Every structure is written in structure tokens, then in C-alpha cells.
Amino acid sequence: MxxxxxxxxxxxxxxxxxxxxxxxxxxxxxxxxxxxxxxxxxxxxxxxxxxxxxxxxxxxxxxxxxxxxxxxxxxxxxxxxxxxxxxxxxxxxxxxxxxxxxxxxxxxxxxxxxxxxxxxxxxxEYRYMPPITRFLERLDPATGGLKMLTIREHRFPFLHKVGAWNRFNRSSGGTLVEKCCHFFDLMRLAVRSEPVRVMASAGQAVNHLDEAYGGETPDIWDNAYVIVDFANGARAMLELCMFAEGARYQEEITAVGPSGRIEALVPGPGRFWPVHMGAPPVPQLIESPRAPKGPVATEIPVDPALLEAGDHNGATFYQHRKFRQAMQDGHAVEVTVQDGMKAVLMGLAAQESAASGKAVDLDFSTEAEEYRICS
Missing domain, CATH: 3.40.50.720 (NAD(P)-binding Rossmann-like Domain)
Structure with a gap:
């Protein structure tokens, strides 16, 4: 022991x-x-x-x-x-x-x-979902070098939290910070470059409009498109819809390069899957080379004990195991404060872009100016 x-x-x-x-x-x-x-x-x-x-x-x-x-x-x-x-x-x-x-x-x-x-x-946690981990491992061989990345999340609305803190921008940071910093982190990890420009369109179309807390109606957004340009010329896009819990897969992540395309299909929490439809879907990885053509799909099953322990396809366990190694064995921290900071700044820039209707330039090289709106 x-x-x-x-x-x-x-x-x-x-x-x-x-x-x-x-x-x-x-x-x-x-x-x-x-x-x-x-x-x-x-x-x-x-x-x-x-x-x-x-x-x-x-x-x-x-x-x-x-x-x-x-x-x-x-x-x-x-x-x-x-x-x-x-x-x-x-x-x-x-x-x-x-x-x-x-x-x-x-x-x-x-x-x-x-x-x-x-x-x-x-x-x-999203870094450590087994299908996404495998997606990242196979990214370069499958694409020949990523040029375009698309992340689609079609999911359920925000769940109820204590004090309804996740219903308001002022206490959550806004949807593109609170929910989507995961995806901006994945963009940086997959593209291996820094973002230089963010363009977003977002709003509140369906969710929480009939709720009130202390006389206030929630202002949290429930849908968005976000496009990110990176310094190395790659592009990434996020498509978020939080009134689409009927989807078979919650996350669909696609990368494309000169050699081909790779996709990760990730189901949502098993506890939300309708019992009458049988077993929940199993995560998949699909590689689609340009030549010779012929998509190859591989199932990436997750340990049932880990599915029972949480809603993130086992990712929380794998994250904690690596955190434990960093503590005990002196391994490097894999998700640094700088990583967390940059993901938030991308989310804040996306919130600003959607609110202003203008693109936002990003520059992480100086402390003086995190981002600025392009006129």
C-alpha cells in the first residue's frame, strides 16, 4: 500500500x-x-x-x-x-x-x-474522456496536420444549482465562459497554437425564460456559434445548443487536414438516456482518409464503474489519477493555470464578440491587453 x-x-x-x-x-x-x-x-x-x-x-x-x-x-x-x-x-x-x-x-x-x-x-475534464483522448492521439496520423476543427455540443439545459448561480452571467461568467471554456481548451490543445481572433453569435432563445429568481429572469445564453482563428492559420468552430437533449451524441468533434478527417462521437450522461431505447450509445472514433476512401469506425467503451461515478465518460477519474501522479511523483501539471486562464479569456472574448457584433482580437503575449474589439 x-x-x-x-x-x-x-x-x-x-x-x-x-x-x-x-x-x-x-x-x-x-x-x-x-x-x-x-x-x-x-x-x-x-x-x-x-x-x-x-x-x-x-x-x-x-x-x-x-x-x-x-x-x-x-x-x-x-x-x-x-x-x-x-x-x-x-x-x-x-x-x-x-x-x-x-x-x-x-x-x-x-x-x-x-x-x-x-x-x-x-x-x-473533457481532455480526459477516453474517446477524446484517443481522438487527440490519432489527430496527426489521421489528418496529416489539422487545418479545421469543429466542436458541436447538442445537450440539455443548465441543471439547477444552489442559489441558481448558473442562471446569471454575473455569477457564472456567461455561457461561453462557464460551459465553453472546456471547448476552447480543447481547441488550443488540438491546434497547438494560440488564438488571434474570435467571432461569435449567441443568445437566449428557449431556456429559463419562464423562470424568476428574486424577481429577475435568467440572462444566461443557450445557443452559440463561435469561430476562432489561430496564429498557425488553422480555424476552429464551436456550435452549442442547450435545448437539444434528444441528440444521440452530445459531443461531435471533427478535425480535417490534407490527408483526411477524424471524428469523436461522445454520448451524454447515461442517466439521461431514455430507458425504453435500451443501452446508451457507445463512444465512437471514425477515421476517414481521403485516399483510399473508406471510413473506419471504432468503438471506445468506457468502464461501467466510471460511468456510474459521474457524468463525464470516466474523465474525472483519469484526471484525478494524473493529478495524483503530479502530486506524488513530481510529474508536470498537465492543465496549468495558464491553460485555464487562456480558456477563460477566449470565452470572455466570445461573450464580448456576441454582445458587440464585432470580431475580437486576442493577444496573450502581454498582460496589458487581453483582447480588443476590431472596428
Whole structure:
């Protein structure tokens, strides 16, 4: 047996509980302490990790002996909680996406990482879905060098969260930050270049229009097209629809290059699949060479135990296993603070483009100007 790793959990709503279940699948793992201010969510977390100390505050959690911390609180809380952790002895942190929600938060994050002496891993689960991992591995052989990337997500509306924080731009960062930073991260990872221009069209067409919280109607968008130009000449597009849960596959990711095309087809959470239709679909990888023509489809099944532990096709488990390796063996953090920051800035630029009706230039080379609107 290895050394036991004691985890502290900040936030145990739906995603936090998925983290709990997957951490407990790892050997020698213990949930030592939980801070979750909502009584119902705290009780649900305690049922998953009955031996954990239930802290009354973040300060109380930080007073516990911890080997690492997972932050899965509402988006708007991430930066302040990281800053509070940094005031004490640094421990490795896995912080959920998005890393922050407002352009002004970038400076706070950059100040923090200049002095924080432990790994910080930004949770980007989509990288670690088995069909997407295989897609990335086969990308160059299948395409001969990516030139165009398309990501389509047709899915269910935003689920209910504590305090309805995900219904409003001010607390979520907006759909293109809250939901889509995953996809902007995948774009950078697949293209292996930096974005230089973002053009977006988005809005709220169907979802949440009949809801009210404190007398306010939600303003979160439910559909979008986003086009991204990259410095190496490649292009990527995101198509998002959040009133399309009838789709067989939730994500369809396609890359094309001079030699051919490759697709990853990823189903949504199995718990949403209609029982009367039998077993949920299995993820697929399809390679379509230009010559000789002939698509080849391969199923990429996911361990049923991992499907049971969460909604992300096993990705949360594989992410935690790599985070554990980074902590214990000195492996490099795979999703850095810089990766998380750039994905958020792409989302913020897309929000700005859709709101203004103009393209937005991006430049990550300087701190002074994250993006500017093209006239």
C-alpha cells in the first residue's frame, strides 16, 4: 500500500460529489474534510464520504491536515478561495473550471501564481474522456496536420444549482465562459497554437425564460456559434445548443487536414438516456482518409464503474489519477493555470464578440491587453 492521501473538498454540489466518488476509486485516498455551506449538498456529500470532517468555514477546512484540496464551488468563488488557501502553507490544488469569471480577475491570479509553491491543476475534464483522448492521439496520423476543427455540443439545459448561480452571467461568467471554456481548451490543445481572433453569435432563445429568481429572469445564453482563428492559420468552430437533449451524441468533434478527417462521437450522461431505447450509445472514433476512401469506425467503451461515478465518460477519474501522479511523483501539471486562464479569456472574448457584433482580437503575449474589439 502507498501513503494515504488526505483530500480537502471545497464545494460539494453536483460536480463536487462527482469528484468525491472518483477520488474514492483511487487507492489510498481519503476525504479528510469538506466545506459545503448548503445543508442539503453537505448532507449528500457526507453520505458519500461519511468519515470526513464537515467544516463550518473555509478557515476551518484549512486548519485540517490536508495533502491537497479540490475546489468545486460556484465559479465566482474560485479566485477568492485560491487567495485564501495561498495565505497558509501551500498544498496542491485542483480547481474546477472556469478559473475565473471577470477580466479583472486575471491580475489576481497572476499575482497568486508568482508566489504559490505547489501545483495548481485546472479541471478540464473533457481532455480526459477516453474517446477524446484517443481522438487527440490519432489527430496527426489521421489528418496529416489539422487545418479545421469543429466542436458541436447538442445537450440539455443548465441543471439547477444552489442559489441558481448558473442562471446569471454575473455569477457564472456567461455561457461561453462557464460551459465553453472546456471547448476552447480543447481547441488550443488540438491546434497547438494560440488564438488571434474570435467571432461569435449567441443568445437566449428557449431556456429559463419562464423562470424568476428574486424577481429577475435568467440572462444566461443557450445557443452559440463561435469561430476562432489561430496564429498557425488553422480555424476552429464551436456550435452549442442547450435545448437539444434528444441528440444521440452530445459531443461531435471533427478535425480535417490534407490527408483526411477524424471524428469523436461522445454520448451524454447515461442517466439521461431514455430507458425504453435500451443501452446508451457507445463512444465512437471514425477515421476517414481521403485516399483510399473508406471510413473506419471504432468503438471506445468506457468502464461501467466510471460511468456510474459521474457524468463525464470516466474523465474525472483519469484526471484525478494524473493529478495524483503530479502530486506524488513530481510529474508536470498537465492543465496549468495558464491553460485555464487562456480558456477563460477566449470565452470572455466570445461573450464580448456576441454582445458587440464585432470580431475580437486576442493577444496573450502581454498582460496589458487581453483582447480588443476590431472596428
Amino acid at each position: 502507498g501513503k494515504q492521501v488526505n483530500y480537502g473538498m471545497i464545494g460539494c454540489g453536483m460536480m463536487g460529489q462527482e469528484h468525491l466518488r472518483n477520488i474514492l476509486l483511487l487507492p489510498d485516498s481519503r476525504i479528510a474534510a469538506i466545506y459545503e455551506p448548503d445543508p442539503d449538498m453537505c448532507a449528500a456529500a457526507a453520505r458519500i464520504a461519511p468519515d470526513a470532517i464537515l467544516a463550518d468555514s473555509l478557515a476551518d477546512l484549512l486548519a485540517s491536515p490536508l495533502d491537497c484540496i479540490v475546489i468545486s464551488s460556484p465559479n465566482i468563488a474560485h479566485v477568492g478561495q485560491l487567495e485564501q488557501i495561498a495565505q497558509g502553507s501551500p498544498v496542491p490544488v485542483l480547481v474546477e473550471k472556469p478559473l475565473f469569471t471577470h477580466p479583472a480577475d486575471r491580475a489576481r491570479i497572476e499575482r497568486l501564481i508568482r508566489t504559490y509553491r505547489a501545483p495548481i491543476w485546472v479541471a478540464m
